[in-house]
Amino acid sequence: MNVGEWAAVIGAAGSLLGGGGFFVARATVKAARATAAAQQAAALATAAPAQQAANLAVLEATVRRVDEENGALRGEQARFRSLLRAFAWTVDRWAGQMHRAGIEPEPVHPLVEEYNRTGV
Structure with missing residues (x-):
C-alpha cells in the first residue's frame, strides 16, 4: 500500500469513529513526511x-x-637554465675579446652582474 491508500483507509476509519478524521489525517501527513525523509536519507547513504x-x-x-x-x-x-649559462659564458667570452682588443664594452645590466657573481 502506498501513502495515499493508507490515508484513505485511515480517513475512512476516522470518519466512522466520528470526527477524529482530521487528527488522523494530520498524523498521516506527518508519517508520510517522516517516511519520505527516511527514504531520502537512505538514498543519500547508498549514493555516498x-x-x-x-x-x-x-x-x-x-x-x-x-x-x-x-x-x-x-x-x-x-x-632554460642551461641556455642561460651558455649565453652568459658566450657574452663573457666576447667581452674578454673586446677588452683584449682595446674596446671597452658597455657596462652590463645589474641583473647580469648579479648572475655572474652568484650563478642565480
Whole structure:
C-alpha cells in the first residue's frame, strides 16, 4: 500500500469513529513526511560511496595531469637554465675579446652582474 491508500483507509476509519478524521489525517501527513525523509536519507547513504569514488577518480586524474605538467615545466626550466649559462659564458667570452682588443664594452645590466657573481 502506498501513502495515499493508507490515508484513505485511515480517513475512512476516522470518519466512522466520528470526527477524529482530521487528527488522523494530520498524523498521516506527518508519517508520510517522516517516511519520505527516511527514504531520502537512505538514498543519500547508498549514493555516498559512489559519489566518493567518482570524486576520488577526478582527484586522481587531476593529480596525474598536474604531475605531468610539472615534469614538463621542470624539463623546460632545466633547459632554460642551461641556455642561460651558455649565453652568459658566450657574452663573457666576447667581452674578454673586446677588452683584449682595446674596446671597452658597455657596462652590463645589474641583473647580469648579479648572475655572474652568484650563478642565480
